[in-house]
Amino acid sequence: MATPLIKLLHEHREELLDAWLHHAQSIWSGNGNYESLPQESRLRLRSIFDDIATLIAQTTPDDDFELNPEGALANHLHQFVTEQARIGSGANKTIGLMLSLKHLLSTRLFDRSEADAVADLMWLERIFDSLTQLTFTAFVDVREHLITQQSLSLLELSTPVLRLWSRILLLPLVGVIDTIRARQITERLLEAIARHEARVTILDLTGVPVIDTSVAQHLMKTIDAARLLGTQVVMTGISPEGAQTLTKLGIRFGDVLCRATLRAGIAEALLLTGQRISPVEERRS
Amino acid sequence: MPESFAGTKIPVMSAADIVTARRVARDLCERLGLGKADQTRLATAVSELARNVIQYACEGVCLIEDRSDSHTRRIRVQVEDRGPGIPDIPLAMTDGYSTSGGLGAGLPGTRRLVDEFQIESEPGHTRITIILRKPL
Numbered sequence: 001m002a003t004p005l006i007k008l009l010h011e012h013r014e015e016l017l018d019a020w021l022h023h024a025q026s027i028w029s030g031n032g033n034y035e036s037l038p039q040e041s042r043l044r045l046r047s048i049f050d051d052i053a054t055l056i057a058q059t060t061p062d063d064d065f066e067l068n069p070e071g072a073l074a075n076h077l078h079q080f081v082t083e084q085a086r087i088g089s090g091a092n093k094t095i096g097l098m099l100s101l102k103h104l105l106s107t108r109l110f111d112r113s114e115a116d117a118v119a120d121l122m123w124l125e126r127i128f129d130s131l132t133q134l135t136f137t138a139f140v141d142v143r144e145h146l147i148t149q150q151s152l153s154l155l156e157l158s159t160p161v162l163r164l165w166s167r168i169l170l171l172p173l174v175g176v177i178d179t180i181r182a183r184q185i186t187e188r189l190l191e192a193i194a195r196h197e198a199r200v201t202i203l204d205l206t207g208v209p210v211i212d213t214s215v216a217q218h219l220m221k222t223i224d225a226a227r228l229l230g231t232q233v234v235m236t237g238i239s240p241e242g243a244q245t246l247t248k249l250g251i252r253f254g255d256v257l258c259r260a261t262l263r264a265g266i267a268e269a270l271l272l273t274g275q276r277i278s279p280v281e282e283r284r285s
Numbered sequence: 286m287p288e289s290f291a292g293t294k295i296p297v298m299s300a301a302d303i304v305t306a307r308r309v310a311r312d313l314c315e316r317l318g319l320g321k322a323d324q325t326r327l328a329t330a331v332s333e334l335a336r337n338v339i340q341y342a343c344e345g346v347c348l349i350e351d352r353s354d355s356h357t358r359r360i361r362v363q364v365e366d367r368g369p370g371i372p373d374i375p376l377a378m379t380d381g382y383s384t385s386g387g388l389g390a391g392l393p394g395t396r397r398l399v400d401e402f403q404i405e406s407e408p409g410h411t412r413i414t415i416i417l418r419k420p421l
Contacts, residue, residue: 178300210307210325212332213390241325249329249394250380 003060005120008109009053016104017049023100027093044080045097051076052101055127067130077131078138085142095135102128159185161192167199168269169231174207182218186225198231200269204262206237216251223256232272233257236265292350297364298343303335306347310362313351317358319419327360327417330398333391334364334413340385342368342411358419363412371406378404 009016021037024045028037051073067074084094106124109117159181162170171189175181193201203223208215223233235258238246246253259265270276293313295306310331314324331347338345345366352359371377378396383389396402401416 176300176304210328210332212329212336213388213394214333214336216390217388239321239325241322244322245325245329245398248326248397249333250390250397251388251394 003120003123004112004117005105005109005124006057008105008112009056012108013053016108017046019104020049020101021045023104024097027096027100041080041083044076044083048073048076048080049101052127052131067127067134069134073131074134077134081135081138082142085139085146091136091139094139095132098128098131098135159188161188163192163196164202164266165270165273165275167197167273168266169193169196169198169201170204171201172204172207175209177208177215177218179218182215182222185218186222189222190225190229193226193229193231200272201226201231201233202262202265202269203233203235204237204265205235205242206262208237211238211242211246211251213249213251216246216249216253220253234259234265234268234272236260236262292348295347295349297335297338297345297347297366300339302347303332303339306335306349307332309349310360313349313360314417317351317353317360317419319358319417323417323419326398327362330395330415330417331362331364333395334362334415337391338364338366338368342366352416353421356421358421360417361414362416363414365410365412367409368411370408370411371404374404374406 021042024041025037028041051071055073081094102124106121109120109124160172162172164170169189169192171185173185177185189201192198203219205211205219211219219235223235226233233256235253235256238258238260257268259268293309295302295309297303297306307328311324311328314327319327331349335345335347338347345364345368348363348365350361350363352361376382378393379389380393381389383391392404395415399415400418401414403414405412
């Protein structure tokens, strides 16, 4: 059965596609961006358009429309959204594109108004509802994926174990220490201690905003494990307020060597390994 | 006219919310002109309570309010959850007691950190109220 919508798509396919691409171009260059729409995106939009046309030709307004999530259309749409999200364009642009196609089709359908187009309009509405939904879900998925990736790489970045001098390691802790990070910190540190045969490890807490019981417990476990490998731990960088809070909480780092600043900690570490920093002049004489 | 208090309600559902609650507490301290020691004191207390919520009840709410009057600067923090509750409060307030293999310093430590500490608990509802006071 050839409904007005199917006829419209059949007779004016190229013209509709051109109009849509034109519109896509104006959305694209909306934010002071005068580049033309990349060729790949054009091709992608073309195949999405073709898929939608095929979909409409194959179904009827009376069908219960459900978008096949494994179908070609869903796939193309997903790829397009992924590309768009990667290059950082907003969700409103991508969804705006889908809505503009719906608008285009319904306006044209209305203009023809040769037969009763209400059923077709409703149908169009249903199809584009699920397309918009899919676009939105795909967009959020991509973004969430990006965020997870970023926080993972941030995790990687934020726990470096530095070799300060021969057999002296420095572990500067920055930011929030939760269970996952604590485990990672311990793993990295133990590995480094074994590799460098470290005698002293300086644990600098200057960048840790709050030391509560949970953070303290993680630290204690890390320190205990490090000691089993034969390294001595010097803890530095606890602020005066932090120290006061810790004692009020009733947390004791009783047998851990502490120094107020990283500088004092380094001096202590050198002392423990029987070394010192001396002026160049002195050594010459 | 009933006094209105400037308050912030923070849903506590994940570890990230602990950081948010801590920051709100710290910011309010700073706004009231409290020193660094008090800021850290309150931030740590909030951190302990919020972490308990995540650990034992999975989710809850943290309400941070400025309840100052003309003589005293006062910050009230109320942490509530619908978790299993604390069966034996005196035991939970004992140093070194923990049901989760922790240090057992969270609740008793928090009580020492703040000026007022109140705890109400029954299965399905636990509310802990802490107040930090400082004369003007």
